Amino acid sequence: MTTGYLWNTLYGWVDTGTGSLAAANLAERMQPISHHLAHSDTKRRFHELVSVSGLRDNLVDVVARPATDADILRVHTEEHLSIIKEISARPTGGIAGDGVTMLGNGGLDIALLSAGGAIELVKQVVAGELRNGYALVNPPGHHAPRNQAMGFCIFNNTSVAAAYARNVLGLDRVAIVDWDVHHGNGTQDIWWTDPSVLTISIHQHLCFPANMGFVTERGEGDGHGYNLNIPLPPGSGNAAYQHAFERVVIPALEAYRPQLIIVGSGFDASILDPLARMMVTAAGFRKLARMVIDCADRICGGKIACVQEGGYSPHYLPFCGLAVIEELAEVRLLDDPYQGFISTMGGDTLQQHEREWIENAAVLVKDIT
Ligand SMILES: Cc1nn(C)c(C)c1/N=N/c1ccc(/C=C/C(=O)NO)cc1
Numbered sequence: 001m002t003t004g005y006l007w008n009t010l011y012g013w014v015d016t017g018t019g020s021l022a023a024a025n026l027a028e029r030m031q032p033i034s035h036h037l038a039h040s041d042t043k044r045r046f047h048e049l050v051s052v053s054g055l056r057d058n059l060v061d062v063v064a065r066p067a068t069d070a071d072i073l074r075v076h077t078e079e080h081l082s083i084i085k086e087i088s089a090r091p092t093g094g095i096a097g098d099g100v101t102m103l104g105n106g107g108l109d110i111a112l113l114s115a116g117g118a119i120e121l122v123k124q125v126v127a128g129e130l131r132n133g134y135a136l137v138n139p140p141g142h143h144a145p146r147n148q149a150m151g152f153c154i155f156n157n158t159s160v161a162a163a164y165a166r167n168v169l170g171l172d173r174v175a176i177v178d179w180d181v182h183h184g185n186g187t188q189d190i191w192w193t194d195p196s197v198l199t200i201s202i203h204q205h206l207c208f209p210a211n212m213g214f215v216t217e218r219g220e221g222d223g224h225g226y227n228l229n230i231p232l233p234p235g236s237g238n239a240a241y242q243h244a245f246e247r248v249v250i251p252a253l254e255a256y257r258p259q260l261i262i263v264g265s266g267f268d269a270s271i272l273d274p275l276a277r278m279m280v281t282a283a284g285f286r287k288l289a290r291m292v293i294d295c296a297d298r299i300c301g302g303k304i305a306c307v308q309e310g311g312y313s314p315h316y317l318p319f320c321g322l323a324v325i326e327e328l329a330e331v332r333l334l335d336d337p338y339q340g341f342i343s344t345m346g347g348d349t350l351q352q353h354e355r356e357w358i359e360n361a362a363v364l365v366k367d368i369t
């Protein structure tokens, strides 16, 4: 069976403006810069490495189609969609939602193609046309709740795809495993009362958004127990992430038995990422992918759809992403050229405080039935 790969040139055209995180602003002495921290070049470089490394020759191209309004409205409000349409139609776009999320002119079309790309991959994995796959979409989605854009996210791509799998493809149980380093607050919001989608977010505690992502946030009503937050302390590396997957993520998936696993695949937990303080390496991401792939083989016929979330190191994200896709496709082409440099920095030994953080989440798995 084959591994699918989805990219569209327009994902590299996302306009993040002239700011570096917030917009350039002379009064605040925030001078313009060529590359915003979320500049689409980082993900384009990932795509180019997939091609130039020869990995793409082992993959089946999946063509992105724009999500329809109906696809978006399964998880977002009419108001949110209409605000995005209005900003996208402005000659130079504007700022959406949280006051920092830039949407360029025509940004609606790319955001619909991003959510639609996630749908297309899920469609082909669920149909059994692909064993698994990677949708290298942009803009990301996991910070977008039902009613707004947030944290560079316009539409919640993984949730749009999960809702499609539930409502159109007829699946009863879908799991979203979000290993992006920031809390998947949008995904949590969307599925808060709904046990048919198990939402798991493993993230640096309180990195972003502020004051969210606590282990005590478990869902409400029928959804109680089906939102699992695994906050980790800054400095967590390969050992902590692997232990968290062994003790929490994999047991939760085994208990829930989803028919499809969607991975919110951000690489901003990497040791070279500027927007967080974790220490995961390409080898670490490869190991996490291996654990989820083996689990999927045991519980849902290997059905995994990875959907790109964040990641801000143009230097290192491509190699972290390549490692995950190599694992999905079960080929080994490139070694991590940064390994020698980063291998002595730490993160490969589980620390006692990391173990304790992880146990705080592990005790909650028993409530997943
Ligand atoms: C600046 C600023 N100023 N203000 C008021 C706000 C709300 C600001 N947002 N900062 C951000 C926005 C997004 C991220 C990470 C996104 C990601 O990768 N998610 O996976 C981090 C910091």
Ligand SMILES: [Zn+2]
Binding pocket: 180, 181, 182, 266, 268, 309, 310, 311
């Ligand atoms: Zn992130």
